[in-house]
Structures are given as C-alpha cells and as structure tokens.
Amino acid sequence: MKNCPVMVLIIAVSLCLGCESKLRLCSAGGPVASSASDEALYVLPDGAQTHWASAENWKGEKGGGGRDNAGRKGSPSFKLGAGESKVLAEVRLGSGMVRRIWITISDRSAKMLRGIRLDMYWDGADRPAVSAPIGDFFGHGLGQMATFQSAMFSSPEGRSFNCCAPMPFRKGMKIVITNETNADLGDFFYDVDYTTGDNITDKGMYFHAHWNRGNPTTLQKDFEILPTVVGKGRFIGANIGVIANQQLYFKSWWGEGEVKVYLDGDKEYPTLCGTGTEDYIGSGWGMGLYANLYQGCTLADWDKMQYCFYRLHIPDPIYFRKDVRVTMHQIGCWDPNSRKQIHTLGKPIYANGPGLTEVNLSEGDDQRPYGLFERQDDWSCCAYFYLDKPVNNLPELAPVGERIKMIRSH
Template structure:
C-alpha cells in the first residue's frame, strides 16, 4: 500500500522555518558603516578598511539609527555597545522607535532599561528576548513589524559626549503582514519612592487590543529604613478587559512571579530571571516574559506589583533595635512600633507595607502604532539617586 502525502507542500513552510525563502523580502543592516542600510553602500569609509565602526553622540543630540519609508518590514535584531556603560549614562541615553509615520514613539525608554539592564547595572545574562553575553553589550531579538515605515533613534540626554557608540539594526523589508499583526511598544516607569498601599504600576491603564509581553524590573529597597529585610512579598496583578477592584490574574509573590521561590538569588532563564541580586547593597534586577504563556487583552489592561515586605523573629529583633514603625499588609492598616509595642503583641511572622525605589520597562504589542500612555519622564527624575547607597 502506498502512503498518500497530505497537507501543505514543503515549500509552503512558515517564515520561521530556517529553510524557508520569503518571496520579495530583502535583508537590511543599518550600522555606522552604512547609516542608510542602502544596497551596496556598506563599509565604504576609509577605503573599506573599518573606516567608520562607531559614531559620537553629543549632549542633546538625536541620531537616527535606522529609517525606512513607504515599505513594510520587520525589525528583527538590535545590538549596541558603548565605552561608557555607567548607570547614569544608561539612564541618560534614550531610545525611541516610531512605526508607520506616527509622531509619537511606540518605544521610549532609557537605553539600558530597554535592553533588560535594570538600574543601569550591566551583567552577563541571556533570555529569549534580551541578552548581554559578557556584560558589555546589549542585544534585542523581539520582532517588530511595520507596514509603511519605521524610525529608530537614540538621544543623548546626558552632560557628556558619548564618544564611541556602536550599533546594528538588522531588519527585512517587503514582509507582507496580515490585518491582525500588532505593533511593538515599550514603556518605562519609575517611582522613587513608591507609596504605601498603592501598587506600583508596571503598565498604567492601557486601552486597546493586544498582548502583554512582560517586563524587566529594578528594585532598590530602602535599607536606611528597613535594613536588609526581604522586600518582595508583593503580588503581581494583571487587570484585563474591564476588571475593576480585583484583577483576573495574580501571582503569589514577587519572586514567585519570576518562577523562583523563597526570596531571589541570581539566575537567568529564557523567560524569567533575576540577573542582579546584590544582598549587600540591596539592588535587584529581574524579568518575566510571557512567551509560552501569552497574556492577551481585548479592551484594556493594567499591570501592577504590590510593595510588601516580610518579617520573621530575627528581622523583628532588628526592627526593634532600629525603631522601625510599619503598617501591616492586611485589612485594618495596623501600625506596629517594633521598639515601643509590647513584644507579645507583635507576631513572630508578618507582612508589612513598604516604600522603595522601583523602576521597570514593560513590553507589549498593541493594535495601533502609538498608545495613550504618558511620555517618558525627564532625565533628571530618571537618574535621581541612582548611584547613592
């Protein structure tokens, strides 16, 4: 008996198949050696012998890294590095991305935070979407489709010239997109400090239809107030499509949300990680990307994280010595004065409300090239207290 082949022909494989050839799609690389990504225009400077591998960016200057008009395509990979990778510099450089001629950027974030480097602390890590192989570079592999054009810029909002800025923007043109293809967005926020019982908003209320892709988050707990106590009992809450007081999705703790447990150490996986966990200076950078577990929204979305800490008998004794006063993280808002209250009135274990320094860069796809979310905060507020410990 002869088997009968059914299904599509081999040549009709999807574009993600390595052996697929997409008709009419062309490859472009924009870099300092070919700023326009034009055909036959790369590596011309210096007689073709590495004559223009980087460019300077003066204070206040905006440089266009890649731009296309009147054509569809997909930004497929972005790589960058620079000589000065200090936290202040990585918060002062701003990356913006515009789709289909929009006047408002879909992506507007500090460069370091956009590439998953929370708090400007560059360390080696690898995830499915972002990486820094040796802690000296920035890589993004998020696909970013556009229909009629795109523009990617970097602005130096710092006080000093960036002398050596290297980059590649790798993309294709001619890709044909279905009507339901969404636009990539990124949104940066910082609260320094957060407010008690007011959950930190990773994504403020966002109208539209799309997919929440995840976020990277940086936390500097207030050690002057709470010492080295654990800060991450708060839950991630995701409000979907008209949710009011209570969300549809909720984690059971900050470290639980990123796939670990019982506080956070250092690790980096494809979709979740904590690539900075400095328990001496108290700096934490972590991420969660909803790739295998998509978070869709059809009308609106809001993503928040509670700021809740934890005490045990050892922490309770330290709070007594330092005179900590804290609000319990339960209904009733009880204030505990660890130094003055009767010891028998204070439980051995408990959760309490905190105020810390939180920042985040959230990623999502949306059905339009610009969102209604607030513009990126000014550089002064982005870098305030960033180096102080």
C-alpha cells in the first residue's frame, strides 16, 4: 500500500490524541478552569507545588513528613475522641486545588459513618461549603460500607473512603473532621493531596456538598435532593439512600418517582424531568447492584428493602445561572401480591395524581393488578455541586441524632 507510512502516522497521532483526551478526563469532569488541572500529564505547570497532609505531616510542609520515631512510621494515624475536631488540611493564604482525599477508620459502624462530620471551607469563609456525614459524602449511604468505583468516589475493597473531585480555592482552604458521636474513635488514617500556586481563572467554581433526609417523607411532597441554591454553577449529582416502608407497603416497588430539576426561576414545573428512579441511574425495571463511572447502585437489599444509588452528571452537565433545585417523587407501584398484602392492613392508599384520592384495593377489584400510588419512605442523600462563591444559602447539617435515627449498626 503506497500510503502506508502516511496512514501509520495518522493512526499514531490519533491514538496519542485519544490517550491525552483520556488522561485529561478526570480534570475535564469538573467545571474547573485551572492551568494545572487542564494540563496534560507530561506538562509541569508554572508555580504549582505538591503537598500531602496526613498524620505524618499535618501541615503538608516541605521536608516535614515522617519525622516521628526517626522516620520509621511513628504517626500514621490519630485518635478522635467523642466531640473532638481535627483540622486535616489547611492553607491560610493563596490559591490551590484539593485533588484527592483518602481516609480509613478503625470503626466503620453506621454510628460512625453518620456521626463523623466532614466540613470544608474555601477562601477564609466562616461557613462550610461542604458539610456532610463522612459516609454519605464518600458514597457509603445508610451507614453501610460498599465496594465501588465511580468517576469521583471509590472504595476499592469496601474499607476506605476516596474522593478525586477537583476542589479549587483562591485565598485558602480548611478541611475539618468532627466526631459528633458519644464514642471515641481509635484510629483515623488519611491523606489530603493538594497543590498550591494554581492559576484559578475567573470561571473556576467552588465545590459544595449538602446532606438532607426525609424520615419519613410527606405524601405528595417531593423529596429535595438539593434544596434551592442561589447563584451560578453546575449540579454534579448525588448519592441517595432509601429505606422503604415495609410496615405500610410490604415489598411493593418504591421507585416509580421521577427526578425533577428546576432551573433559573422554574416554579411549578421543572425544565428537566426524568421517568423513574432506576431510570435516573441508567437502569430499568427495578434496581440491582452495579457500579459504573457515572451511575450505580451500591446497596440493593430486597429483604430489608434498603437501597443506595448514585448519579454523576459529568458527561451530561446541568448548568444554572440563577438558581437550581432538585427533587424526586415518592411514588410506588403495587403488583398482585403486594396489592393483597397492603389491603389486609386496612390503611388508605392514595393514587398518584392531584389531591389524595383513595384507591379501592378490595380483593374483588381485579381490574387493577398493577397501579401507581403515593408513598412515604425514609430518603437521605448527599448532593454535590459547584457554585460561583465559596458559601451557599443552604441550611446547616442536621444534628447527629437525626442523622443516625433508625440506621442500623453493622
């Protein structure tokens, strides 16, 4: 073939460009405008310096790591007493980027996963942009550890917490952990990997996370995955947990609800609307265990009717320029078996739709073997978003008692 050398060159260039594109995927996943984050792996950015904050080098100082015990693993972890707070990483002045967080703890019970609080502050703000239970923030919902990997979070063997979401700052940052339980934590291991001196452009936004729970939710009032946030930004996604109400609905399907995203002044009706709960995370006809880059289900316990799942809007960005609000219906579906079980309770069941219209589930009514109905279940979630300012207008994190209530230990 006469053009073989040319073809080889074209293929080689294409492969190189493809590789570079893949290498930059993690940076491109977040809406961060930064010279350091946007450079290819083989480029040394001007001014950027690498730091690791850990129990071996609390301040991430140059030449300050591993000094205890003559450098022979003298301080790999620390104890976190009941009610105690620790600063995991801090930059008091200057720009930079938090690039990776890794944590593991000796007690990974539901009490600790919901009772340890993670707060992140940007640019000297007095209110945290991130405020969430440690478990839910890192993708472990309902106080249960899981093995999974997504584009932003992972737990390779279900014993650790990893986050690689890019978190830029312009004037400093602080990451704080607080044990809000009544029990001491024996060992807390961690790394916060960050750079300083990054050139954060005007378009670079701040990372935020908010935790919310409805226990139980209210009939015909959609659960707020993310309450109204005012400002410009990008909704990244959420990690959601559901404990279905078996006392009222037995093992009937709980996930017919549609996600709704209200953008830039939407009131009664949203701009974005889904078709079903499992549809929102890329599946269909029920929900089982799986973990993909942008969507997954980390817990699907049919016996206990407990589910945890996530969706990350990285390839399909959701931008807002005034405000955003994200909700989910609580709508279920009965089948012939659950219909009979629900009927035996003698409690009213309401059809989905306007008002509260009671459904006749008597055994003689065989015209509706399947049907949609309004539900009340226990929903919780940690939502992630970028915002054009270091503080948001959302309420403070719920007290530890509300977070732990009815969450079983493991």
